[in-house]
Amino acid sequence: MRYICQVCGYVYDEEAEGVLFSDLPQSWTCPMCKAPLSMFAPVETEEKATIQEEPVSFDGDMQKLSAGALAALFSNLARGSEKQYMEKEAGLFRKIADYFTLVSANENPDSSELLSISNGNIEKGYPDAKAVAAKHGDRGALRACTWGEKVERIVKAVVEKYLSEGEDFLADTEVWVCSICGFVYVGNEPPAICPVCKVPDWKFERIV
Amino acid sequence: MKRIAVRNLRLCTKDCLCLYVCPNGATDTENSIIDTGKCIGCGVCADACPSGAISMVPVEYPPQQKKEDEVVAAMNRVVESKAREEKIARTIAENTDKPGLRKLMKAIERSARLSAEDVIREAGFMLPQSGNSMNLLSNLVENSPGKGFPSDAASKLLSSLKCNDGGFIGASTGKRKYRCLLCQAVFEVEEGEEPVCPMCGAKGKDLEIIG
Structure with missing residues (x-):
């Protein structure tokens, strides 16, 4: 409640x-x-956006992108609607994003698998994508991948630190995520500006 | 280009010059948000504000930067990888009883989603009203991706969004499905025709588009 x-x-x-x-x-x-x-x-209980009670399915062969990628695509369009003050459209896009989040394929809940994806993105995924963006003079794509690569490095760093220190690492501290670029910060207060995308501290979300 | 006034609540110091100059009362609201239905876009409030808290934002947007196929493919690969990361982090968070790990994985889940959103924007999905976005919606309505897909939400978006780049071809069915909010009747009309409920004669706001 x-x-x-x-x-x-x-x-x-x-x-x-x-x-x-x-x-x-x-x-x-x-x-x-x-x-x-x-x-x-x-607060009056809002209608749950997700449709957990009903059976859901996803036919991956029909789509170019996976359900997880489509979830990000549609939650991004929800944010794009919010920025234009189109609240109704934002809600509808979020509903579609929630469906795709719900039906995204199961993954092995293993932090070493997480690290291996993270390493792959740092060593190959982002550098390759940046090279393609640079080749076509696409500075927007280059910017997104530059931020993404930096965020990936911090993700790798905090996962590695957790694996070596365990729960002690996070015992008496907050965890923050920059709501613009996804930078992850462990500390009692968020940094004054985001080290990656330079937005002010109030753009950080406290993870609860 | 039509514009509307928007107030930045973090800058607004309530000097209220905007109230004095607005010819339509659009800036005087109980929640401090300028009433977009009343704003006529004249811009006098933005000029008068001593705190620089009001900006005039466009209502219509130009077409997005054209994206090369190779860039789109490269961005999609990154997004797929971030989507997997998000799902692993979410699953770990849901299954652990360690509070620190749960918090860290929720942070990584959120972070992965934000990175993926940013990169997919650069793969041609920046604006909700672009031909790309609308064609994808239309495709999902026509070929449902699976059980539970909120087709009604996609249809509502297709009818409320106005394509900004001429890239949206439109649904090929030629028919639109409506539900009457007064008598609950469900009926279809040809695209382009004004919908009128065949049971009770309701029109306009009393009808809801459902497909």
Whole structure:
């Protein structure tokens, strides 16, 4: 369940916080505006975007891209709609993206497999793609791959660090992701500017 | 080119000059977001704002940069690889009981999606209203990729988006399916014809396009 502060609009998400709203002490106040518990009202449950109850399937032979790639394609178009203030279209694109996320092919949940993909992207995937972009003078594609390659290096670094240090690595710290380029940062506060794409700290998402 | 005013809430200092100059009351709203339905695009609010918090953004966009086939193929390969990474990270996050690992994998899942979104944009899918995007939607409506595909969402997008580059050929069925929101009747009309509910005579906003 989610509860909204009727003064400032702060949303308390039980799932993300890990503590039921009803278990909060009476002294608890809104972290944003200090309004008391009593100012919070339950958020009407929104219709779940995904369609988990219904059987879903994906016929991969019909499409040029895999379901996972189509998920990114459509969530990107949702963001493209948001930027143009087309909220209704953004919601519809997100619904399509959610379907493709749901039907994307199963992968082996193995962090060494993750590392091997990451290494492949750093050694071959991104350099090859950058060479093609440069050959055609496509600076947009070159820019996306330049950012992507840097992000890939940090992904590899944090996975390797986790594999050597285990849970201690993340015991008392937050994990942040730059909402523009995907840069991953481990620390209590996000960096003042994103080291990869240079956006300010408020563009970072805290992972919960 | 038609434009509309948009307020950047991070810059707005509520000096309210925009309220004084707007001829249509579009800038005076309870949620601080300029009412796009009222904005006539004159731009006086943007000129008057002492904080530089209002910009005039286009309503119509020019065609996207043309992408070479070889670039598209190279970008698609990167996207496929990031999609696999995302799925592995998601599966690990869903199956572990270690809080640190779960958080890290959720971060990598998110990061992989963001990288893939950025790269697929450069493979010719930057604008939702491009011929590329609309042809893909149309193709998915005609050849459903599988059970549970939200075909209604794709059809609604095809009817609400206006193609900006002339690249959208359109659905070949020649018919559009509607549901009447008043009496729930479902009916079809030829493309281009005004839909009118055959049961109760409802039109316009009382009809919902479903295919």
